Amino acid sequence: MKVSLEFKLIFCLFSILILTGFQQISDDNTYVNDLKTWHQKRIESLKAENGWLNLAGLFWLEVGKNSFGADPKNNVVFPAGKSVPLLGYFTLKNGEVWVDIEPSAKVSVNKAPVTSLKIFPADHNIVLESGTLRWFVIKRGTKFGIRLRDLESSELQHFAGVKTYSIDPKWRIEAKLEPATTDKKIAITDVTGQTSLQTSPGTLVFSIDGKEHRLDAVESEEQLFILFADQTSGKETYGAGRFLYAEKPNERGTTILDFNKSINPPCAFTTFATCPLPPKQNRLSIAVTAGEKNYGNH
Structure with missing residues (x-):
């Protein structure tokens, strides 16, 4: 039986789509498993001797x-x-x-x-x-x-973990660093009411559902540190916002903001911490349904 060229092309295209789909599933599964491992280490750090759960x-x-x-x-x-x-x-x-x-x-x-x-x-x-x-x-x-x-x-002793949103790869977003043109300082106020000026390398610009958003970053050793609040703050997530860390930008000036790694500040776990609060420009107009949810009543 002769097989037409058209049929062969359709079959090849179908095979490519199937393989691509399998690869995508495999990549997504790897990402989810990596996130679960990361979160487990996060829980272990909270319970460690130098963690936040034993503050008295x-x-x-x-x-x-x-x-x-x-x-x-x-x-x-x-x-x-x-x-x-x-x-x-x-x-x-x-x-x-x-x-x-x-x-x-x-x-x-x-x-x-x-x-x-x-x-x-x-x-x-x-x-x-x-x-x-x-x-x-x-x-x-x-x-x-x-x-x-x-x-x-x-x-x-009574710690039973931290609830999180379901892991969703859509919240792993590429951001472009808009470098500060001068020695930029951001005023960061903590829960004790004291304000300090923190060095900022610039503003991270990214899009979600076609809309542009901006977050000022500060330096934290070899990473970027972002304090942010969003429309879930005070509802499903901690009222004073969350923390997010990101790698420093590559040679193209881009980095990845993985909001699935958004974490509660120490003040969510204890009244004996002195957490920094998000600056007003880092209050997003959207609901970031990713990362850690609120914990306890602090």
């Missing part, structure tokens, strides 16, 4: 001597039953923080007992330990605070 306190120091321990009369009050009544004193003076430990208290750094030590500033982050508690100094603007962790915190 944030205490702003006064200039001078600050007593700390479980006694409610202290300047810095640690959780009841987690330490002795008086562990010692923090002293804040001239931008330095020292700690002096009571002789009867057991406090260590890297398993080595501590009696008196300058803990800020230091060449590295000094973490003090007592039982399940860990604490260290943070600086926000002109304020100095003690951030406390409890490795057996109730938030950590």
Whole structure:
């Protein structure tokens, strides 16, 4: 039986379409599996010792001597039953923080007992330990605070994961960086009300459903960091917006914004974080139904 040239062409075209479809399915499955692996690592980072779920306190120091321990009369009050009544004193003076430990208290750094030590500033982050508690100094603007962790915190023990939207490749979008023509600074305000100027390499320009959108980025080590809010904020997602990281632009000036990797800021998980808020120009007019949904009631 003779097969017409037309039939052969149709068959070849059909075969190509089938193979292309299979390739697309395979690519989509790989993408979804990669996203699931990425999100699992994200969950593990939240639960880690340096994650956000075990925060148990944030205490702003006064200039001078600050007593700390479980006694409610202290300047810095640690959780009841987690330490002795008086562990010692923090002293804040001239931008330095020292700690002096009571002789009867057991406090260590890297398993080595501590009696008196300058803990800020230091060449590295000094973490003090007592039982399940860990604490260290943070600086926000002109304020100095003690951030406390409890490795057996109730938030950590009752954590059951973070809900997300279904993974959708349509939210993996190419964006063009519109470089800043000058030394561009963006005013970023955090939840404590303090504002700092952050260096911005420029504005990321992208399209969704044929409409152009713009987001200012700031620098974060070897990545771009984007604070954004959208029409899901305060409804299905965290009210103060979400975070998104992206690779720095390639030689063509483009990068990928994968909104499936949009994550909650630390303040969604704890009241003891000092999260930055999206600048007003980073409030999108659309609903970004991708990435993490709201968590808890913080």
